[in-house]
């Protein structure tokens with residue numbers, strides 16, 4: 017089953033089954049329509065693709081390798097491969113999406129770029145691309161996240177971006193999206209909204225997945241080379257909005273691999289939510305009985321989001337992917353184990369995928385399986401928080 | 414779908430009013446005595462009142478109405494409680510609910526339309542439900558006689574504007590500026606342009622909201638439009654503890670300005 021065909025097969029634009037859509041205020045509807053047209057054209061334009069591929073190769077450092085995790089494999093009894101998005105310039109998969117959108121912004125004649133950020137990785141990637149292309153950049157970030165990701169705030173400012181702390185609501189990613197949308201309603205003439213995940217109104221969930229599918233396309237070929245033409249039995253990725261997961265899943269949608277998106281226990285939109293509408297799309301959503309959106313709670317700023325990209329809700333509905341969750345405690349253990357066994361210090365977000373593997377190897381994931389895990393980002397940004405957490409547990413790193 | 418084949422009670426009422434239309438907005442549940450604000454507005458010359466049902470993530474609202482929503486939600490307000498409170502409403506002018514689609518979806522579209530009517534509400538404005546997404550709600554609303562007021566923006570292209578006007582029922586809501594709700598040092602050109610473009614393609618009542626901040630620009634806008642919607646100024650007065658008397662004074666000022674603009 018192809019992700020593309022489930023998207024394109026639907027008569028109503030931008031729907032993944034019942035999910036997705038264009039639930040935005042009228043002032044930005046024409047901009048979404050225009051964006052869909054512009055991206056469709058650019059994506060079909062070999063010149064645009066060549067330019068983007070050039071930046072991905074010479075600026076980001078793609079292709080990112082797939083690393084055999086030998087000691088971890090021995091420990092767990094399953095063969096573990098890690099897709100190394102942590103090695104990308106700026107330290108995560110976010111840059112893949114941002115470079116595509118920044119090139120598109122230029123192509124559309126926009127001079128100002130806005131973005132929301134949680135962990136700050138998308139904000140840093142956006143600030144980086146704007147520096148590279150000479151675009152003005154404003155990043156909305158919840159006050160709670162500004163506090164726990166100060167290093168990234170400083171990086172964004174050094175890169176010439178303005179970081180606007182958001183004090184409304186839960187003061188995290190959800191509220192940063194609200195303020196970015198409010199900015200866009202007033203500035204849509206000159207401003208490009210660079211959405212950081214497979215969230216938001218059509219065409220974002222589709223466009224961001226297409227820009228992230230490079231992870232999956234590369235991985236498929238790399239795995240086949242490592243595995244003598246075979247595919248992994250499981251593909252595991254963490255899910256905030258779901259862009260690194262959508263990107264890696266896209267490469268394996270037509271294989272027999274089990275696709276597993278790992279949510280944070282405190283932000284399990286599919287695990288604990290109901291169908292709802294927020295931020296432009298219908299999808300699974302943490303909400304109270306009346307439909308007020310609930311705040312998510314996670315140690316990982318990048319997964320601290322009550323919703324999930326609409327395509328994931330659809331894949332869950334179809335049974336093509338599953339969406340278990342892991343707790344903060346399991347995540348901290350995974351950070352320590354992966355660091356010690358493989359010399360890989362993962363971002364707290366990415367550690368969710370490994371935490372699931374640690375828990376389920378020999379259970380949900382049978383011994384002898386071959387598991388591809390998306391190491392979506394490196395852990396440097398989280399060191400301050402991890403030190404506090406490990407010390408708080410009375411343990412030392 | 415032929416939601417335009419008949420006039421909703423809301424549109425009949427507005428068409429039968431021979432003065433410029435004044436529609437203030439009040440956030441439901443913002444205080445114990447919020448219904449008093451509604452009555453004060455009506456007594457001071459409102460022709461209909463927009464009732465906000467607060468939502469956790471109001472993306473079209475600026476700081477003043479966001480703060481009112483938070484205050485209301487913190488008091489435990491729900492869609493049910495707002496509609497329940499409306500039992501105390503005198504029902505002298507029509508009410509229009511303004512809320513976000515997720516609350517309608519969770520309540521159930523049909524049930525929401527039914528409960529609006531039972532509470533004396535004649536129309537609904539759902540700003541995150543544009544033409545692309547609103548057909549099914551429009552049908553359920555129409556089945557209960559609830560008007561679906563659609564929003565036009567300065568960025569709406571002409572062909573879309575015509576489609577939007579033909580589907581909007583009750584009246585057409587034109588945004589005076591590109592931006593979220595809130596007061597601003599408002600140049601009225603954009604609001605008058607919006608009104609002019611709408612009047613050229615529809616004979617439904619055209620009301621301009623968002624960015625109509627002062628009596629002066631209300632008067633100028635109403636020179637072209639059939640009336641104005643006043644939100645943030647009302648809720649700022651409420652936030653400043655102006656109470657029902659403050660609302661009455663504010664609305665009376667806007668009433669006089671609109672009456673100067675002509676009937």
Ligand SMILES: Cc1ncc(COP(=O)(O)O)c(C=O)c1O
Nearest residue numbers: 137213256257258259260318393
């Ligand atoms: C390293 C890393 N992985 C994952 C995520 C979550 O985003 P998504 O679910 O869109 O991949 C983030 C978000 O900040 C991140 O920084």
